[in-house]
Amino acid sequence: MSDKQVVQSKAGMPKTYDPSEIEGRIFDTWYAGGYFSRDAGGYANPDLDPYTIVIPPPNVTGTLHMGHALNDTIQDTLIRKARMQGHPTRWIVGTDHAGIATQNKVEQKLAKEGKTRFDVGREGFIDECWKWRDEYGSTIIEQLKGMGCSCDYDNEQFTMADGYAKAIRRVFCDWYKSGLVYRGNRIINWCPRCTTALADDEVEHEDEAGHLWHIRYPLVEPVDGLEYIIVATTRPETMLGDTGVAVHPDDDRYKDLVGKMVVLPLVNKEIPVFADDYVDPSFGTGCVKVTPAHDPNDFEMGERHNLEKINIFTEDAHVNSNGGKYEGLERYEAREAVIADLEELGLLDHIEDHDHAVGHCYRCHSVIEPWLSDQWFVSMKPLAIPAIEAVRDGRVTFSPKRWENVYFQWMENIRDWCISRQLWWGHRIPVFYCDECGWMDALEEDVDTCPVCGAKVRQDEDVLDTWFSSQLWPFATFGWPDEGFEHREDFYPTQVLSTARDIIFLWVARMIMSSMHFCDGDVPFTDVIIHPTVLDKIGRRMSKSLGNGIDPLDLIKDYGADGMRFGLLLQVTGTQDMKFDEKKLEGSRNFATKIWNAARFVLGNLEGYVPGGPEALTDADKWILSRLAGLAKRLDEQKDGYDFAGSAHALYEFFWNELCDWYLEFSKGRLREEDTRLATQRNLIFVIDQALRMLHPMMPFITEEIWQKLPLQDKGPSIMVAQWPSFASLERFVDDEAERSVELVRQVIASVRSVRSRYQIGNKVGLEVMVKADEDACASLEAQRDLIAKMANVEHLTIAPSAEKPKASSAMITDDLEIFVVLEGLVDFEAERTRLSKERDKLLKEKEKLDRKLSNEGFLAKAAPEVIAKSREDLESAESSIARIENQISELG
RNA sequence: GGGCGAUUGGCGCAGCGGUAGCGCAGAUGCCUUACACGCAUAAGGUCGGGGGUUCAAAUCCCUCAUCGCCCACCA
Numbered sequence: 001m002s003d004k005q006v007v008q009s010k011a012g013m014p015k016t017y018d019p020s021e022i023e024g025r026i027f028d029t030w031y032a033g034g035y036f037s038r039d040a041g042g043y044a045n046p047d048l049d050p051y052t053i054v055i056p057p058p059n060v061t062g063t064l065h066m067g068h069a070l071n072d073t074i075q076d077t078l079i080r081k082a083r084m085q086g087h088p089t090r091w092i093v094g095t096d097h098a099g100i101a102t103q104n105k106v107e108q109k110l111a112k113e114g115k116t117r118f119d120v121g122r123e124g125f126i127d128e129c130w131k132w133r134d135e136y137g138s139t140i141i142e143q144l145k146g147m148g149c150s151c152d153y154d155n156e157q158f159t160m161a162d163g164y165a166k167a168i169r170r171v172f173c174d175w176y177k178s179g180l181v182y183r184g185n186r187i188i189n190w191c192p193r194c195t196t197a198l199a200d201d202e203v204e205h206e207d208e209a210g211h212l213w214h215i216r217y218p219l220v221e222p223v224d225g226l227e228y229i230i231v232a233t234t235r236p237e238t239m240l241g242d243t244g245v246a247v248h249p250d251d252d253r254y255k256d257l258v259g260k261m262v263v264l265p266l267v268n269k270e271i272p273v274f275a276d277d278y279v280d281p282s283f284g285t286g287c288v289k290v291t292p293a294h295d296p297n298d299f300e301m302g303e304r305h306n307l308e309k310i311n312i313f314t315e316d317a318h319v320n321s322n323g324g325k326y327e328g329l330e331r332y333e334a335r336e337a338v339i340a341d342l343e344e345l346g347l348l349d350h351i352e353d354h355d356h357a358v359g360h361c362y363r364c365h366s367v368i369e370p371w372l373s374d375q376w377f378v379s380m381k382p383l384a385i386p387a388i389e390a391v392r393d394g395r396v397t398f399s400p401k402r403w404e405n406v407y408f409q410w411m412e413n414i415r416d417w418c419i420s421r422q423l424w425w426g427h428r429i430p431v432f433y434c435d436e437c438g439w440m441d442a443l444e445e446d447v448d449t450c451p452v453c454g455a456k457v458r459q460d461e462d463v464l465d466t467w468f469s470s471q472l473w474p475f476a477t478f479g480w481p482d483e484g485f486e487h488r489e490d491f492y493p494t495q496v497l498s499t500a501r502d503i504i505f506l507w508v509a510r511m512i513m514s515s516m517h518f519c520d521g522d523v524p525f526t527d528v529i530i531h532p533t534v535l536d537k538i539g540r541r542m543s544k545s546l547g548n549g550i551d552p553l554d555l556i557k558d559y560g561a562d563g564m565r566f567g568l569l570l571q572v573t574g575t576q577d578m579k580f581d582e583k584k585l586e587g588s589r590n591f592a593t594k595i596w597n598a599a600r601f602v603l604g605n606l607e608g609y610v611p612g613g614p615e616a617l618t619d620a621d622k623w624i625l626s627r628l629a630g631l632a633k634r635l636d637e638q639k640d641g642y643d644f645a646g647s648a649h650a651l652y653e654f655f656w657n658e659l660c661d662w663y664l665e666f667s668k669g670r671l672r673e674e675d676t677r678l679a680t681q682r683n684l685i686f687v688i689d690q691a692l693r694m695l696h697p698m699m700p701f702i703t704e705e706i707w708q709k710l711p712l713q714d715k716g717p718s719i720m721v722a723q724w725p726s727f728a729s730l731e732r733f734v735d736d737e738a739e740r741s742v743e744l745v746r747q748v749i750a751s752v753r754s755v756r757s758r759y760q761i762g763n764k765v766g767l768e769v770m771v772k773a774d775e776d777a778c779a780s781l782e783a784q785r786d787l788i789a790k791m792a793n794v795e796h797l798t799i800a801p802s803a804e805k806p807k808a809s810s811a812m813i814t815d816d817l818e819i820f821v822v823l824e825g826l827v828d829f830e831a832e833r834t835r836l837s838k839e840r841d842k843l844l845k846e847k848e849k850l851d852r853k854l855s856n857e858g859f860l861a862k863a864a865p866e867v868i869a870k871s872r873e874d875l876e877s878a879e880s881s882i883a884r885i886e887n888q889i890s891e892l893g
Numbered sequence: 894g895g896g897c898g899a900u901u902g903g904c905g906c907a908g909c910g911g912u913a914g915c916g917c918a919g920a921u922g923c924c925u926u927a928c929a930c931g932c933a934u935a936a937g938g939u940c941g942g943g944g945g946u947u948c949a950a951a952u953c954c955c956u957c958a959u960c961g962c963c964c965a966c967c968a
Contacts, residue, residue: 015928205965212968233968246968280967288968297966357965370966402897409896409964501963537905539961570916571906576898576962579905587916590930601927645907649915664927750934756922757934763925793925849912858948867911867949874912 013603013709017596019560023701027145030704035083035720036091036150038490043721044088051082051089052494054474054525055151056507057159059098060133061105064143066534066542066580067500069552073565073698074498074531074572074644076149080697082495083150084724090491091150092477094157095137097129099426099466100194100363106132106425122424129425133158146553148561148700150720157477159469160427167476168427168469169444171518176431176442180379181419187296188418190371191361192317192331196422197375199465200415201505203359203368210234212284212354213339216347217245217262220270229254229262229273230349232284234356235294236342237335239264240323241312242271244290246301249275251286265347266338267324276301293372309372315422317369331369376420376429376462383513384414390512390523398528399642400574403504410505417510419465426463433458471510474524481518493522498529501576529642531572537581555585562699563589569698570652572644591652592702595695598660599706602684605671611713614686614733615679619784620745622738624663627654628687629730635694636727651695659687662746669790685710690725741780744773745787748819751812752792755821758835759810759828766795768822772803777816811888813839815877818884833892840885843878850875 034041038050053075058068075091083089106128107117117125137158144151158164175181189198213236216228231245242264247254254273261270278301279288292302292309302309312323319326319334326334342348359368388411390396391404398404420429433440434450434457450457472480474494479485485492493515499508508528515524535541536548543549555564567588571578616622634650667684670676689710696703696719707719716722723729748771756763769792771781781788781799789797805811805820808827812819813836850871853859860868 013927016930017928231968235968278967283967290968295966295968297968300966356968406897406963413964505964533962535961573907575906581905583917584905586930590928593930594928597928597931599927604927649907653915660927661932668927753933754935760922763923763933846912853912853949856948860948862948863911870911 013596013600015597015600017560017593017702019562019592019701020557022705023146023148023556023561026701026704027148030150030718030720031153033717033720035718036152037154038088038090038152040083040089040721041717043086043716044083045086046088048085048087050490051079051087052092052491053079053090053496053498054092054477054494055094056497056499056503057094057096057157057470057473058140059101060095060137060140060158061098061101062136063139064552066550066552068143069147069555069564070534070568070572070578071498071500071531072144072147072149073568074529075496076147076700077565077569077644077697078496078498080150080700080720081724083720084693084696084722085726086723088490090152092155092157093141093144093149093151093153094477095133095140095159096466096470097133097158097160097426099421099423099463100196101466102129102132103423103425104194104363117424125424133160143553146556146561147565150700157473159466159473163479163482164469164472164476165427166444166482167472167480168464169430170481171472171514172430172464172468173442173444174518175378180382181376181442182379183374183376185372185374186377186418187293187299187370187372188375189359190315190369190373191364191366192313192315192369193364193366194361194423195315197371197373197418197420198361198368199418199467202362204362204365205357205359207355208358210354210356210358212352214285214349214351215239215265215289215342216349217265217287217289218347219257220261220263223256223260226257228347229257229287230285231287231289232352233289234354235335237319237326237331237338238291238294238312239289239338240267240319240326240334241291241293241310242267242289243292243302243307243310244271244305245273246276246279246288246290247273247286248279248281249277251279251281253281253286265345266341272305274305276304294370296370299372311372313369313371375418376431376464378417378419378468380414380417380513383517384411386516386521387411387509387512390516395523396512396526396528398530400530403501403528403530406501406504407509411509417465419468420460420462421465422461423463426466427469429460429462429464431460433460467506467510470507471514472518474511474515475519488519492519492524494525496527496529497525498531500533501530502533504530527642532575532578534578534580537579539577539579550580550582555582558582559585559589560592560701562592562702566591566648566699569644570648591656592699594660595655595692595699595702596706598655598664599688599709601664602681602688603709605684606681606711608677609681609685609711610678611685611711612678612682614683616683616733616735616738617676617679619738619741619780620663620666620787621679621683622733622735623742624659624683624687625730625733626735626739627658628690629727629733631691631694632725632727632730648698651691651698655691655695659691662742663687665791666787669786685712690730693719693722693725696720696722741784744777744780744816745784747814747817748781748788749792751814751817751819752788752794752821754812755810755823759823759826761823761826763793766793768796768806769794770798770800770803770806770809770820770822772805772818772820773799773801773816775801805888805891807891811836813881813884813888815881818888829892833889836885836889836892840882840889843882843885847875847878847882850878 058064079089079091172181189203191198212232212234214230214232216230218228245262257273258275260273262273264271278297290298290301292299292307293311310322312319314320317331319329321327326337329337361368391407431442432447434455436455437450437453439450439452447457475492478491511524540546563585567585614625616625631650631654635647667680670680689712692703692707704719752769778799778801785797788794806822808824809820809822810827810832853871
């Protein structure tokens with residue numbers, strides 16, 4: 001309580017940073033300032049290259065999860081830095097209509113009211129979807145704002161928006177006319193619950209424990225006494241649609257059977273035995289039952305051998321009228337029934353356990369049914385070739401690089417893409433049919449009547465795969481195919497595409513293909529960042545069913561948006577997974593408070609301040625400025641590597657371990673002295689200003705809040721548009737000598753503290769200390785004796801090359817110094833001896849290693865000269881330390 | 894069946910060719926008037942096993958093991 005009063009009298013800042021009070025207010029000022037737009041409220045430099053990012057559009061079905069929080073933080077960090085560097089920036093934001101996902105949600109909602117989509121009809125259902133979108137779409141945008149994301153909110157995109165629909169139509173029609181889009185009757189992946197086709201990569205395969213049923217198919221006429229052959233299958237119910245049995249052409253066991261007929265049990269139909277290379281004689285019995293309508297391989301064989309294709313399932317996976325007495329049974333009921341009947345007939349030879357991969361719908365997890373139907377496809381190979389080339393030659397690079405191999409592997413084996421979906425929510429396929437004269441065409445504008453015969457036409461009932469629309473995101477969001485896209489050099493290609501690894505195929509690859517196709521071969525983005533997947537703290541995927549998901553907004557509430565962002569970025573190393581434990585954010589929240597308090601300290605010590613640039617009066621000043629330059633260098637250097645954890649660590653260390661732990665402490669005494677106060681104030685302000693700018697992209701809110709309070713000259717309206725501190729702008733401060741000098745000071749202070757701790761001497765007890773060192777070191781220390789006196793509470797400090805150890809004292813030996821702390825009546829000589837001996841033994845081991853190394857001829861002959869020199873130096877230093885320690889030990893008597 | 898990733902102090906992670914670092918937890922002492930979401934000090938690791946390359950390996954290569962991902966039409 002008294003704390004607060006002290007605080008108010010200082011800088012009007014509470015002593016713990018409270019983000020909830022600040023974040024919303026700051027976000028509003030950013031938005032009002034127009035900094036999220038391309039010209040950054042007038043602060044962008046139009047002469048610089050544009051920097052653009054398109055956000056991976058979240059599904060309107062849901063709210064943002066930890067993966068989004070991470071991904072969007074990464075993007076915001078990048079775009080904010082680019083903006084501060086002066087680039088015209090634009091971060092395109094928007095949502096994806098998410099065909100199946102949304103349709104499912106809305107169907108569930110209707111189900112709760114006891115209705116199906118058929119009750120409300122196609123139009124009514126689509127209306128419901130729009131309502132859903134209006135509700136959840138805004139939630140997502142609010143979440144993004146809560147995280148501090150600096151998106152171009154005034155230009156929000158949606159994959160079902162009118163303009164976007166134009167792009168879809170153009171693409172579809174263009175590809176249709178060039179033959180890349182075609183209609184075909186093929187085996188596709190059918191989800192019987194969603195009642196729609198799916199693309200191959202929308203199917204998730206999982207190994208499941210199953211069985212291999214061995215079934216006897218009687219021969220019409222016995223061959224050499226053989227009355228039946230045995231087929232092995234994992235799906236006995238599909239036998240209802242069998243139209244042949246295949247064996248390998250070179251399989252001697254069955255050679256004589258090729259061309260013969262067998263009787264398909266239960267169906268009592270004669271089907272042929274034929275030979276096909278596809279069959280693996282070593283698997284099962286070497287005889288394969290062939291169901292062309294329900295298995296992709298069987299389909300191919302059926303094509304090769306002109307077999308009939310009998311569909312035995314309805315769209316919801318029940319046996320249809322082709323299944324005879326089994327009609328109406330659900331597929332697994334049918335399996336039971338078929339097996340029971342075979343058993344009864346004595347045709348079930350035996351059953352083996354057999355694990356196999358079963359496909360599941362990526363949306364509802366139902367088991368996929370391979371199903372023969374008419375669908376629309378995109379021929380992918382021609383599109384893939386230039387897209388592979390673009391990554392191969394580095395026009396697009398992945399980070400981490402290893403994902404490029406994943407991309408290549410998929411792209412080089414790419415198969416045609418089934419793009420039609422039997423859904424209502426989505427872009428309806430723009431193909432029109434005339435049932436009168438048979439005319440059909442893909443059209444960019446709707447038509448009612450047939451241009452050939454004038455009869456009424458109908459539009460294709462199906463909609464397009466959601467990914468068909470999201471693949472156009474990098475150019476459709478900029479107005480393509482309209483006139484505005486002529487200014488595409490202002491934003492296309494974009495710079496960075498940051499996303500999760502699980503949509504490399506579904507989305508990233510397809511964006512590269514379609515964008516290059518429609519944008520004169522130009523890639524849609526140059527850098528792809530594949531960020532780690534956020535797992536729970538014990539390494540499981542976060543999911544609704546496990547209930548282990550975390551809402552970013554809850555984290556923001558507890559740790560602040562900055563705390564959450566920084567905590568996440570600290571974990572973005574090159575690995576593929578990130579085990580996330582909320583506790584990990586504590587350090588980042590504490591870091592925010594640390595910075596807050598550093599600012600509180602500086603702002604509370606501004607009496608007599610007159611604005612001005614940094615003044616490097618002392619080594620301590622030179623040191624912190626040099627370290628600041630070092631930080632800028634570190635951040636500059638990693639700009640291409642996307643080492644977010646590395647940058648975050650560098651910032652953390654600078655603020656906490658250099659600025660707060662040392663420079664702030666150094667400055668305490670100097671702020672009280674008339675002759676040093678102003679320079680110290682100016683240095684503090686300068687360093688904090690620059691460091692806050694460097695931290696801003698990662699922790700936007702707290703940096704803005706503090707920065708606004710800094711008494712800077714000619715500062716702009718927001719740190720968001722303040723100049724980014726490049727290394728070049730700070731290079732003049734690099735000062736190795738000052739860094740060495742302060743290092744000596746730190747050694748003395750740390751040594752004295754160590755002695756204090758060992759002898760349990762309170763900080764309030766002033767000590768007598770002597771430091772022995774060479775002339776140069778003594779000169780450095782002498783110039784900074786006030787700092788040592790203050791920070792180590794030394795009452796009498798002697799610094800001299802000839803300093804001698806007082807009898808009653810504890811000695812500390814460093815590489816450069818001998819430090820004696822006088823301890824009248826306190827010294828435990830035995831303990832001192834033990835400690836110094838341990839210290840010496842450690843050094844002896846080190847010396848031994850170095851000796852061995854330096855007497856190794858191979859090392860001397862082959863190692864780099866600087867490495868050898870370093871080893872020599874280390875040896876010298878170790879030897880010197882050993883000698884001095886031994887000297888101390890012998891003096892202890 | 895292929896491919897990728899992980900394996901470093903109790904826990905979570907850096908380091909990726911020159912004698913092991915960070916955060917958290919734990920220990921000890923401190924309300925040192927910016928901060929107890931803090932300060933100080935000390936302790937803690939033969940870098941999964943084995944082999945190889947090299948003057949030198951946590952770091953490169955091979956192999957094994959464990960865990961986890963992805964891709965694949967063997968019914």
